[in-house]
Amino acid sequence: MSDISRSINKVDNDEKITGKAVYIDDIKLENMLYAKTVRAEITSGTIIGRHYPEMPTDYHIVDYLDIPGNNYVKIIFEDMPVFVKDKVGYYGEPIALVVGPDKQVILDIISQIVFEYDAIAPIYDYVDSVIHYDYEKGVGEAVFEPANRVIEYTYETGYQEHVYIEPQGVIGDTDGDKISVYGSIQCPYYVKNALINTLGMDEKKVRVVQTTTGGAFGGKEEFPSLIACQVAVAVKKIGKPIKLIYNRVEDMAYTTKRHPSTIRMEAAIDEQNNILGFRAHVSLDGGANIGLSSVVLQRAMIAATGVYNINNLAISGDVYRTNTVPTGAFRGFGAPQMIFAVEMFIHHIAKELGIDPLILRNKYMAKQGDSTSTSGHFRDPIIMKDMIARAKELADYDHKIKLYGEHMPTKDMPGIGMSWFLHGCGFTGSGEQKHIKAVVRLHKDVGDIVTVLVAAVDMGQGIKTTMRKLVAHVLELPIEQVIMHNPDTDLVPDSGPTVASRTLMIVGALVSQAAEKLKENWLAGKEQIFEEKYKQPKYIQWDEESFQGNAYPGYSWGVNIVEVAVSPVTYEVTLKGTWSVYDVGKAIDERIIMGQADGGLLQGISYGMLEVMENKDGMVQQKTVTDYIIPTASDTVNMITELMDNPFELGPFGAKGAGELTLIGGAPAVALAIENAIGKSVTKIPVTPEYIMSLIEGE
Amino acid sequence: MLSGANSAANSEIYNKIKSEISSKVSNEVSNEMNSELSSKANNTVKNSMSKVTFVLNGQAVESSENPTKRLLDILREDHGLVGAKEGCGEGECGGCAVLLDYKIVNSCLTPLGSVQDKQVITIEGLSLSTEGQTIKKAFEDYGSVQCGICTPGMMIATASLLHHNQKPTEAEIREGLSGNLCRCTGYNMIVKAIQYLADEKGELWC
Ligand code: FES
Ligand code: FES
Numbered sequence: 067m068s069d070i071s072r073s074i075n076k077v078d079n080d081e082k083i084t085g086k087a088v089y090i091d092d093i094k095l096e097n098m099l100y101a102k103t104v105r106a107e108i109t110s111g112t113i114i115g116r117h118y119p120e121m122p123t124d125y126h127i128v129d130y131l132d133i134p135g136n137n138y139v140k141i142i143f144e145d146m147p148v149f150v151k152d153k154v155g156y157y158g159e160p161i162a163l164v165v166g167p168d169k170q171v172i173l174d175i176i177s178q179i180v181f182e183y184d185a186i187a188p189i190y191d192y193v194d195s196v197i198h199y200d201y202e203k204g205v206g207e208a209v210f211e212p213a214n215r216v217i218e219y220t221y222e223t224g225y226q227e228h229v230y231i232e233p234q235g236v237i238g239d240t241d242g243d244k245i246s247v248y249g250s251i252q253c254p255y256y257v258k259n260a261l262i263n264t265l266g267m268d269e270k271k272v273r274v275v276q277t278t279t280g281g282a283f284g285g286k287e288e289f290p291s292l293i294a295c296q297v298a299v300a301v302k303k304i305g306k307p308i309k310l311i312y313n314r315v316e317d318m319a320y321t322t323k324r325h326p327s328t329i330r331m332e333a334a335i336d337e338q339n340n341i342l343g344f345r346a347h348v349s350l351d352g353g354a355n356i357g358l359s360s361v362v363l364q365r366a367m368i369a370a371t372g373v374y375n376i377n378n379l380a381i382s383g384d385v386y387r388t389n390t391v392p393t394g395a396f397r398g399f400g401a402p403q404m405i406f407a408v409e410m411f412i413h414h415i416a417k418e419l420g421i422d423p424l425i426l427r428n429k430y431m432a433k434q435g436d437s438t439s440t441s442g443h444f445r446d447p448i449i450m451k452d453m454i455a456r457a458k459e460l461a462d463y464d465h466k467i468k469l470y471g472e473h474m475p476t477k478d479m480p481g482i483g484m485s486w487f488l489h490g491c492g493f494t495g496s497g498e499q500k501h502i503k504a505v506v507r508l509h510k511d512v513g514d515i516v517t518v519l520v521a522a523v524d525m526g527q528g529i530k531t532t533m534r535k536l537v538a539h540v541l542e543l544p545i546e547q548v549i550m551h552n553p554d555t556d557l558v559p560d561s562g563p564t565v566a567s568r569t570l571m572i573v574g575a576l577v578s579q580a581a582e583k584l585k586e587n588w589l590a591g592k593e594q595i596f597e598e599k600y601k602q603p604k605y606i607q608w609d610e611e612s613f614q615g616n617a618y619p620g621y622s623w624g625v626n627i628v629e630v631a632v633s634p635v636t637y638e639v640t641l642k643g644t645w646s647v648y649d650v651g652k653a654i655d656e657r658i659i660m661g662q663a664d665g666g667l668l669q670g671i672s673y674g675m676l677e678v679m680e681n682k683d684g685m686v687q688q689k690t691v692t693d694y695i696i697p698t699a700s701d702t703v704n705m706i707t708e709l710m711d712n713p714f715e716l717g718p719f720g721a722k723g724a725g726e727l728t729l730i731g732g733a734p735a736v737a738l739a740i741e742n743a744i745g746k747s748v749t750k751i752p753v754t755p756e757y758i759m760s761l762i763e764g765e
Numbered sequence: 766m767l768s769g770a771n772s773a774a775n776s777e778i779y780n781k782i783k784s785e786i787s788s789k790v791s792n793e794v795s796n797e798m799n800s801e802l803s804s805k806a807n808n809t810v811k812n813s814m815s816k817v818t819f820v821l822n823g824q825a826v827e828s829s830e831n832p833t834k835r836l837l838d839i840l841r842e843d844h845g846l847v848g849a850k851e852g853c854g855e856g857e858c859g860g861c862a863v864l865l866d867y868k869i870v871n872s873c874l875t876p877l878g879s880v881q882d883k884q885v886i887t888i889e890g891l892s893l894s895t896e897g898q899t900i901k902k903a904f905e906d907y908g909s910v911q912c913g914i915c916t917p918g919m920m921i922a923t924a925s926l927l928h929h930n931q932k933p934t935e936a937e938i939r940e941g942l943s944g945n946l947c948r949c950t951g952y953n954m955i956v957k958a959i960q961y962l963a964d965e966k967g968e969l970w971c
Binding site: 088228233278281314660667692 | 858892901915936939942948
């Protein structure tokens, strides 16, 4: 059998390159109407009066009064209304849709709508905690009593906007009995369950179909459920197909973003300069709705030690409600914030103690068998030592780190930084077992064509190619004999959402088990169906209350080295090089992983140095791609990446998660490179020229 | 003849591509589209006045739409050519890019009236030409495509770049792509594909 990692032509290359792939905005149904959202124009308060104009024929207002079921979007917390009834939580919160055949007329109608409000003072500070968790490891808090010294730093991270190039969009349709929603989405069954809840309809009467998705990065995890519910309510009322597509400004101003955070880190140090333990507190800005924030907070808190083995911990965290646009899922899900803080902190501790950071980091780098932050165990081999050595060699790190950081005020200041990181693959704790309960199916028809029936979506990460390749490899069939379509909830079982770096490792493992069974029982020319259900491995013991046990079935690991030059005049940062080594178990398709690695790292680096989004008086200030800068090809360099095999026993062919991992190390690596260049401690991202100036010139 | 004759596009290669595309368009692109086009053309001929005439993927077309209407909407709505995507609507993302006399433009900022007598090639047309297929093969081999929403624009940008500069340096390639945003790939594998095209397939463009 050939090595599965050898790359093949992606199955959707042809349709995507030639412009034939059908994205949601490319679909036009007969008699289709358009919808546009009517939004609140205060940040906090109550609606006390609604004045809708007279509607021309075939134009409609759809609001909370039209909702047949529950007026909340079924996510984790049930606090996001489908349409505002009276209480407004943030500027731009959706109150109604205007629906009709002509977009210009719709805009005219919206301009005539008037709401009366009773506004109240909004909250923007971290004062209204709506979720609180804490946990300890070892002796916990008590380790600070015998400490010789306590080192404390506080780190801050900003918003990050997904900027998938295809904005949010859905189309709803009905045959008079059943409601179908098509959309650019990550999680068909999240949307379906939300529709059942809001429409109050039987599950058989609701169908969700994913259309080719032009980027998601977490932004199409929970948010599409909101607009799908709105459009479905409108379809139910009006009985015609309806399309709702966000323009870029709406998308940037009113859809979920990465949680801004403030992370306080403290280390207890003994007389021999050993780290006895950490105390940390994570504050996340949840915006107006909690949504998924509790799960994001859990992941951030569990990442509190990064790749290091620290014996005693006291970790706490809060999600704060503010009168701002809700924050939500974004590639990495709380880990990018925390890994930034930890990687900076370990350097700052070393600096304070006068130790070479590399020596300190190596001393605490976790090894196989060590305990995790939540007192579970790293069961599998950790090959970070080799990965770090290789990355350093590729980047000529040891040489450069000695050379750089000498200040020559007339020349660009060179700097190099290295981050080490890990990512727990799959849902936290018993999430797979308790909440997701994944089911996958393989269907073989009489022509011996095998179809993979899963709810996983291809949003660019190439899962259609990797799933087909997996099955073809197990069955020793040509890939053309294995099919996978965009999921349609009428046809595929609920294999769970396309999130949390779980798709290949968890869903792929089930699919390859089903393929093994099909192979053993293969009957040529006969229709056959094989189904697999997720069974939690015995070693996963997790206590959700106390955060004790194995939080994840497995971990992927990475090393990023980033080199920059900082202008001594403008303090602008130029990227000079990146070198990365990853352990994702075993790549199912090497080129696909390398591509994900490039894109993930660039998102991470620009999160760390470029992407500025501010909220002023409850309003997002950067609402266009002119104002919110993401890197272009000119801002980017040739990125060097290598993979090291470290097969994971439970993953298909040894594969682990890769999607999120590659974003996580970017911000700390670039922040450390800038710190190296300017010789000042960086505690905040993005590291903008203004921030560098304030560090160099003092406030 | 149309006035594209005076532009940079008036090279042999351009004419070659044009004839390649137009022969393939009539053979391969949906007949439905062609008949739609010709019926439109007939209509607009009748009510004369402010019609805009241009060459779309090698075929003469006329539009009686308001000349201030965005070319993007004309392509997507009137011609069913949905390969150009609206990512921002303000000229920043390059998702809507097309070739206008073989130079990249953002069709969301291009009024219909400004393409009078010019040659417009969309991804649908480009991908039928030898150049388009050569770029496509390189994108496949180098892994340049992820979610694909930026890809038609990247194809157009590549064609425009290589048409005007057969041997671009890495910096010139990056500059040539800088009007096209991609959030998935980090550009690495797109740049590599174009480096390959410049190194190995230069003769196609010169
Ligand atoms: S849609 Fe035209 S440049 Fe973005
Ligand atoms: S491939 Fe997704 S934006 Fe470029």
